[in-house]
Amino acid sequence: MKQNLMELLRGNPYPGRGIVLGMTADDASSVIAYWIMGRSANSRNRIFTKTDDGIRTEARDPALLEDPSLIIYHPVRMAGQRVIVTNGDQTDTVRDFLARGETFEAALRTRAFEPDAPNFTPRISGLLERDGSYRLAICKASEGRGCQRQFFEYPAEGNLGHLLTTYQGDGNPLPSFAGEPVPVAMDAVGIDAFSAALWDALDHGNRISLFVRYIDLHTGLAQTRVRNQYGADWAEDTQAPIWK
Numbered sequence: 001m002k003q004n005l006m007e008l009l010r011g012n013p014y015p016g017r018g019i020v021l022g023m024t025a026d027d028a029s030s031v032i033a034y035w036i037m038g039r040s041a042n043s044r045n046r047i048f049t050k051t052d053d054g055i056r057t058e059a060r061d062p063a064l065l066e067d068p069s070l071i072i073y074h075p076v077r078m079a080g081q082r083v084i085v086t087n088g089d090q091t092d093t094v095r096d097f098l099a100r101g102e103t104f105e106a107a108l109r110t111r112a113f114e115p116d117a118p119n120f121t122p123r124i125s126g127l128l129e130r131d132g133s134y135r136l137a138i139c140k141a142s143e144g145r146g147c148q149r150q151f152f153e154y155p156a157e158g159n160l161g162h163l164l165t166t167y168q169g170d171g172n173p174l175p176s177f178a179g180e181p182v183p184v185a186m187d188a189v190g191i192d193a194f195s196a197a198l199w200d201a202l203d204h205g206n207r208i209s210l211f212v213r214y215i216d217l218h219t220g221l222a223q224t225r226v227r228n229q230y231g232a233d234w235a236e237d238t239q240a241p242i243w244k
Contacts, residue, residue, distance in 0.1 A: 005163060005184040009201040014039070014170035017087040019126045021134040021154075022161020025188035029214040030132045031161060033198060034075050034085050037206040042066040047231035048209040053078040055211055060230045070114055070121075076211060081130040081243045083215075087166060088114065088123050090139075105151050108137050112147040118173040120145070124164050130243060132156030132217050136164050140176050152181055156217075161186045190214075195225040215242065 009015065020033040036057070038044040045064050048055045054076035059065040065072075073089040079098045084091050090111045097107035104127045114121040122140035129135075136152045154162060162181035167174045189197075195212040202210065210227040220241025226234050 002160060002183045002185040005161070005186075006197050006201040008163065008182065008184070009198070012169050013203045014167060014174070014206055016121070016166035016174065017124065018163065018165040019085055019087070019124055019136065020161050020163050020184065021085070021126050021128055021136065022184070022186045023132050023156050023158050024186055024214070025159035027156075027158035028218070029216050030128055030134075030156070031186055031194070032076070032083060032085055032126075032128060032213045032215070033195075033211065034087075035198075035202060035210040036075075036087075036208045037202065038208045039206060043071055044208055044230065046071060046208055047228040048075070048211055048226050050226075050234065050236070051077075054083075055226070057209070070116060076213075078242065078244070083128040083213075084126070085128070086123065086125040087121075090123050090125055094125060094127065104135055104137070108139060108149060108151075111139055113139055113141045120176070121174070122166050122176050124166055124177070126164070128215075134162075136162060136181050138164060138177060150180075159186050159188070160184075191223045191225055195227065199227045 056074045094107040120141035125137045127135045142148045164181040191214045214223045220243040222242045224236045
C-alpha cells in the first residue's frame, strides 16, 4: 500500500540519509531524490555541488572539515544510460563494476556497512535504468556485526516510488532501517513543487542538502533541483539528453 512520502518524513525527526526512486503520476518521468542530514558539526559542514556526471558533497568551510572519510563522496553519478545514487563512496564501486560489465549486486557484495560505531550506518544504494525500472539495496550490520545485504528490484509504474533511508528514526545509537523499501505515492506535481515539499518535510534542524532530478523517459532531458541548508541552491534543465 502506497504511503504519503511527505507525511512519513514529517513524522520522523531523523531518517538520516535517504533515497527515493520512482515515476511521476503521468508516466512521463523517472524521479530521483537523495538527501543528507547531520547532527555533528562535521556532518553539517557540507553542501551538494555539481559535477560532470552528477553531484558530490563538499565541505562548506574546508577549514572546519575534520574527517572526510564518510562524508565526502559522489552521491549521484551516471553510468552510460543508468544513474547510480548512494549514500557513500560505494557509488564509485558500482560505477566501476558496471563499466566492466558486472552487476550492481556484485559491486555491493564487496562493500559493507560504515565503520562508524556505535551506529554502524547502513550503506544504501540505488540504480535507475533507462526504461525507468530501478533497484535498491542496503548493506547493514547484523546483530553479530556481520554484513546483511538485501536487494530489491522494481518495474517502472506511474505514481509509484520507493523510499529507503539509513535510519528508522532518532536514537543513540541510531536504529538502522528495517524491512523493505517503503512504497510511496508520487503525486502529479512538477519538480519545483515536489522538491519544495520534500525539503520542507525534512526536519528543519537536521536537514543538510537535497538533490531531486526528473528525467523525461522519452527525450532523456533532465531537470535538477538542489537545496543546501548552508550554501547556495541551484537548478538546471538540460538542453540535451543525459543518456550517452
